[in-house]
């Protein structure tokens with residue numbers, strides 16, 4: 001029932017979910033006065049059809065959270081202690097501009113912007129901020145932390161990050177849900193997969209963890225982390241030897257198949273089964289299904305590419321639909337990302353203005369190695385030591401790999417750190433200044449998606465809370481303080497929306513809140529991949545025929561390490577968190593309870609661990625303490641550290657990233673989060689007693705929180 005119909009004082013504002021989720025839901029925000037009554041989905045938006053996940057249906061709770069940062073804050077205590085005093089915007093902006101100006105006068109590359117997908121909005125994500133850092137000549141940031149291995153792989157095979165339309169999975173007869181807990185992190189895909197299932201489709205889940213999604217599929221293949229490429233090659237070999245290839249589609253639309261055939265023939269089921277740790281018979285059944293069921297589709301997600309060989313594995317999986325001609329039909333093919341479809345309407349150059357760099361070519365810092373880079377001295381190879389970091393839309397102390405080093409870097413007393421935030425996160429605790437940012441309900445934005453093919457508009461539903469300002473306004477203000485005179489620094493958010501996307505029906509966007517891109521239903525039915533030759537590619541410039549690439553940390557690559565640390569840890573998201581967002585929303589945290597490590601009963605028994613024990617997961621990088629959940633959700637030899645909790649909510653002030661490393665994937669320079677060896681032990685009674693289960697500092701409100709006035 002629409003509240004606006006029942007209560008005349010309630011108005012409905014069209015919006016878009018800003019979070020790092022492929023679904024990009026269309027929102028209908030119900031507002032009475034300046035109060036958000038409820039956040040609902042838009043039932044008319046075809047891919048998300050009115051349903052929201054639990055997380056965002058609680059958005060009003062997050063927006064009016066008693067611990068929201070509502071005023072600029074200046075550090076008063078040691079770095080990391082989260083001790084601040086309220087200051088005026090004038091004081092904060094003047095001091096920040098002075099400090100950045102002094103550093104820039106020596107070498108602007110010593111200033112690093114650090115941002116990611118805290119909002120996926122084009123305007124509040126990277127627009128005025130990018131202009132600011134381009135004008136400054138700051139270091140550039142390689143935004144690799146989530147998806148760059150898979151993205152580079154898709155671009156290698158298909159020419160761009162393109163795939164099936166989400167809605168057409170409902171008509172598929174066979175769906176491989178590969179590296180994705182869709183029920184938790186791709187809810188609307190799951191709705192279409194269920195429709196297909198009810199119509200008789202067979203669903204496979206390929207995932208080391210027995211997820212909620214695996215529970216609801218017909219078959220689950222719990223392979224070892226980092227072995228997806230071996231599985232794909234074994235499927236290919238079965239397709240070849242059983243004559244299940246679509247020779248006509250391959251001949252016309254695939255480049256380099258002969259070399260792939262040769263590679264795949266080296267992967268009989270038995271070899272792949274030994275690598276993947278699953279029965280050869282299960283693999284044979286999967287290959288037979290893929291080779292013989294028409295209308296087969298793959299929903300590949302980014303979990304599987306967070307290992308050393310994530311790029312190669314993604315390339316191999318992306319080739320599977322080409323080999324059986326699945327792309328001939330709109331209900332066949334693969335979807336990992338749809339973001340490349342927006343290339344024709346997005347104008348990132350207009351929005352971000354790289355021309356402001358002039359002839360300067362600053363270095364690029366990979367956000368996934370920020371831990372090492374913050375601690376790196378100046379050198380000819382690296383350039384100047386990092387002297388300042390400006391963080392927005394991200395929480396690196398919690399989410400970047402090897403977080404002990406990340407925290408040590410942000411704890412440097414000589415590092416000047418500014419954080420734009422809603423809350424005192426682990427990263428904000430290390431800031432010299434915390435600047436209060438608006439939430440999605442308080443600012444204007446426009447969105448594309450990486451899971452569907454619609455552009456969405458987000459209108460502000462309420463006035464900014466307290467003294468919060470939008471990211472664009474904060475960078476506009478800083479630009480003015482720095483004396484940047486280019487007219488582009490005065491562009492309004494409305495103007496930025498129109499610069500961000502072009503060639504769409506803006507009247508329809510403003511009237512309905514979303515518009516669909518005009519794309520073919522079966523985009524590659526007759527080839528036409530966005531590669532130079534129009535064909536899917538086995539190889540591409542600089543990339544040979546893909547093969548299985550073992551993990552950095554496994555018995556094959558690092559046998560001595562694997563003896564000391566015999567368990568592989570993956571760190572999939574807890575169902576009610578999204579990366580590190582929502583961890584401090586009480587109703588969601590109470591559902592998750594506390595940081596958990598799932599461990600298989602056999603591994604637990606071998607270590608004398610019983611369900612509910614406090615344990616230490618450890619390796620040479622650190623020690624993560626949390627509660628053990630003895631469960632067959634973990635496969636033998638693999639533990640699942642559910643994330644991403646803020647470190648300060650961990651009973652020993654750490655989270656899973658205490659254990660992850662900063663080595664990168666084979667493609668895309670991404671972190672290999674799920675390529676991580678550990679050992680686990682039960683804590684002694686004394687050790688367990690010393691832990692803090694709800695640290696007071698984590699719950700503390702910032703100074704003057706709750707005061708909404710200016």
Ligand code: SF4
Nearest residue numbers: 017021024025053056
């Ligand atoms: S997090 Fe995802 S499923 Fe939840 S509301 Fe946002 S886009 Fe929709």
